[in-house]
Amino acid sequence: MFLSKKANLKGVSLEGDVTVIGPSSIGLGTVLGMYSVVGYPTYRKIRSLGEKDLTSYDDLSEGAVIGENCFLRSHSVVYERVKIGNRVQTGHAVLIREDTIIGDGTVVGTHAVVDGRVIIGKRVSIQSGTYIPPESNIGDRVFLAPFVVITNDKYPASKRLLGVTVEDDAVIGANAVLISGVRIGEGAVVASGAVVTRDVPPRKVAIGVPARVVMDREEYERKKREYEEG
């Protein structure tokens, strides 16, 4: 257990052994899970240190901000300069790296990795095992099914990172891959297992490897209603 004296933990519940580094500010009613770490410093800072321990980390971490009534489950790590809104929940063993912003009411599933410099909107559902690299931009109410993989380098390993944008209300199916630079339009749908190499226009549904548009969101919604009625 390490709780920085610079951290604001008023009204925060600690499940058990928890590490909070730097001037982290955590809101009322938030729960920090066992064996989790908040405010972890970036490598750039750590490598400048002589002794690398929690005391020296605490000196240089800028801390993380987590809102009210959030739940960070066990074995998770949140880096410094992350800003998480209110009522955000994570699964277990989640990694959220530096300079990431996550909006209110978003869920980040177990083992998901948000690899830094990512913007995620409000009420987004990020399911288990999803990977979101730096420069990604995820709108509001987006649904990322389990094990979606987003990339940020079209010709690895290049000198240029080019992020993916997923606009509001888009749905990305399980294990789909979104290639560096694509834009998934507002309300568009990408099927499970698709590999998206080009932009998907708003409210279109794309399927396959490589993904091709096969229908409109309206038709998807019609099928969805039939499915929901069983």
Add this chain to the structure above:
Amino acid sequence: MFLSKKANLKGVSLEGDVTVIGPSSIGLGTVLGMYSVVGYPTYRKIRSLGEKDLTSYDDLSEGAVIGENCFLRSHSVVYERVKIGNRVQTGHAVLIREDTIIGDGTVVGTHAVVDGRVIIGKRVSIQSGTYIPPESNIGDRVFLAPFVVITNDKYPASKRLLGVTVEDDAVIGANAVLISGVRIGEGAVVASGAVVTRDVPPRKVAIGVPARVVMDREEYERKKREYEEG
């Protein structure tokens, strides 16, 4: 370290810092790995609590049941109301959520997520990184290769969850995706990387995106014998 006074831990080995919550019952000869958690309560219960800590969790958890001679490796989390048979092994950082049943002799690989309300048979091999959502039903002696992703919602995010059934002795290849509602027949085989959108009949082998039947299990077994002979 937190060991509930309500838990039965007779003849259990604890590797190191371990958390056991509620009236969990763990069999003779079972090993609990470092930094692992057993009997973790559901969110529904936790959110009703004022102070969220191990003492209050311990009051409301119904505990988990783990059989004899099991091995739960480090950094794993097992929720309350999970029932695990005898001689079950898990890898590291496994998550097994509530109301899951796992039969004798099954292996759950490192980083696998069994996301609650799942039935898994006996002597199943679940390899690393596999994702099994609620309502899934996995038969006996099934083989799930690494990073198989199973889904439970055909038109996400809908109001209806529709599980996948994998019957006895089926084999699912690495990184394959099984779409909500499909039934993989007894002894059927799904190739690596396949996306299965329709039922695969018993003892058939399906390949591709979307998956199509290309041969019988008999032919697969013939090829397998040739391969085994080198």
Add this chain to the structure above:
Amino acid sequence: MFLSKKANLKGVSLEGDVTVIGPSSIGLGTVLGMYSVVGYPTYRKIRSLGEKDLTSYDDLSEGAVIGENCFLRSHSVVYERVKIGNRVQTGHAVLIREDTIIGDGTVVGTHAVVDGRVIIGKRVSIQSGTYIPPESNIGDRVFLAPFVVITNDKYPASKRLLGVTVEDDAVIGANAVLISGVRIGEGAVVASGAVVTRDVPPRKVAIGVPARVVMDREEYERKKREYEEG
């Protein structure tokens, strides 16, 4: 915290609660992350033990060797008989199992699993969530994008493991699957989402399910330069 008296930890930084088992030798300037474990014994050994705890593990572990100026991030597990060179970095919650060799300057991303008996060269970049099974052989300067899945059994579950070889300077795209036994030639490229069922010749680029060669590395490099110029 458990630090074996047999371990050489001179000049090593410990972030927090760390477990080092057996005669592990860790180089100057290396950092061991919180809740991580080094020198973890193989199951074969553990099951022979009566009491399974850190003291008895310490008696039988052969330890791991980690070079100088490495960084093993939090929640990671390194088994006994692993040999890691100098300046190797891992992400969080990495698993590196027994009898694995990793060369100088290699990076192993968050949640990656190196499942034992693997040889990995120098300055390799293994991104998040990648899975590398036993018998795999990865050359120098290889790039494995996020969630690459490598397999080692062509007809699971067979009696024969047949590893994949990835030669020097090859690039494997995100979520690609490399099927047991294939050889990815020197400097070859595999596209994101590809499923590789046959060898890819040196300096060729393969795409699709199943993967087919579509261009030379030279053309890939030309496109890469254009991309880098924006």
